[in-house]
Amino acid sequence: MSFITLTSDFGTKDHFVGAVKGAIYSELADAKIVDITHEISPFNITETAYILKNSYKSFPKGTIHIVGVDSELSADNKHIAISLDDHFFVCPDNGLISMIASEIQPTKIVEINIHDRVESSFPVLDVFVKVACFIARGGNLTVIGKEIKEYKKLIEIQPKVNQEQNQIIGGVLYIDNYGNVITNISRKMFNDIGKGRTYKINASRYTFTKIYNKYNEITDNNSTDTMQFDGNKLAIFNSAGFLEIAVYRSNLKTVGGASTLLGLEYRDPVIVEFFMESKPEYSSLN
CATH class of the missing domain: 2.40.30.90 (Bacterial fluorinating enzyme like)
Structure with missing residues (x-):
């Protein structure tokens, strides 16, 4: 079973982190969940990218990284799943992946399309968890969304x-x-x-x-x-x-x-x- 990591700006005071972990265990009872951090400054995409870039490589290949920062779905902030450097990232397309992919290009990027079946104000819980668990079971990315070639670039960090x-x-x-x-x-x-x-x-x-x-x-x-x-x-x-x-x-x-x-x-x-x-x-x- 693959590792699933969690990175967010949720903090630990509220129920959010516990709810996400509970949802993962409900789908995958033997899941291996690791918290990278939940202390990202609220909505700070650059901080998120820096922490992920310098932590994901320490995990085994095949690890799935759920990223819950600025994750509310909108026309300008789609949800994507990425295969990159033998790791998977389930995250919003808000530019954070551009720092992680600055030296290694993604193998595959899909725009997640399960929102037609799931309406949520808490997409990390209701969408990202389902996608991550699907990947952990060996599912192909193209089943959960259409393949795309581009992702949003975070220009300001350059x-x-x-x-x-x-x-x-x-x-x-x-x-x-x-x-x-x-x-x-x-x-x-x-x-x-x-x-x-x-x-x-x-x-x-x-x-x-x-x-x-x-x-x-x-x-x-x-x-x-x-x-x-x-x-x-x-x-x-x-x-x-x-x-x-x-x-x-x-x-x-x-x-x-x-x-x-x-x-x-x-x-x-x-x-x-x-x-x-x-x-x-x-x-x-x-």
């Missing part, structure tokens, strides 16, 4: 390159549980555009001229009192390969996080500027 000014103009994509600020500037883009040149990173009123490979590199790995570095600001490429502005050993209840200390919020600009000078203090991770 950084821009200004060749004349030697800049990458990115922005805040996600703020994690530590208050660290993740941008949409990837390590690959940084290396491709920078070509080993010196640089500076402008984030709010702060400037960074060094990118660390690990958080604790800021301590020089020699200090016996690493606590003296708590709260220091740094730039790093995180495990997902995106440029991150962080605070060493951040704690939102004490020293604060990069978001609050630097005044950075979702969509705020982060700009990398390159110069024709000596090589920066940064070694690419292979």
Whole structure:
């Protein structure tokens, strides 16, 4: 039996998550259900895409991912099921899949058409669960909908390159549980555009001229009192390969996080500027 994951902005206070799990178990008593998160900021498609892109590959091939963020059916927000990278995604066509499919093209996309039989104000429960369980039983996607070739593109998450000014103009994509600020500037883009040149990173009123490979590199790995570095600001490429502005050993209840200390919020600009000078203090991770 395939794994079924759940990602939503439902939170855990209300009955929604429990109802969805109950509906899955009612159809598949031996289902294996995993919560990725239910703490997505309400209706935040970009945040959803970032979390899914960096979590789905950890699951076995054949896993079915139900996505319940901004899922109400409309003429502009259809429901789709996708086969991509040997995984299945049952989700709204609101642009979130474009980040997941930025490097790997979907094998098959169908527009779900069971709505003629199911009218619902809770499509994750009444539509997505049925589709996911059908796929889990080995059902073919073309049975639940007509095949389509296109899906909505989420243009806003793409950084821009200004060749004349030697800049990458990115922005805040996600703020994690530590208050660290993740941008949409990837390590690959940084290396491709920078070509080993010196640089500076402008984030709010702060400037960074060094990118660390690990958080604790800021301590020089020699200090016996690493606590003296708590709260220091740094730039790093995180495990997902995106440029991150962080605070060493951040704690939102004490020293604060990069978001609050630097005044950075979702969509705020982060700009990398390159110069024709000596090589920066940064070694690419292979």
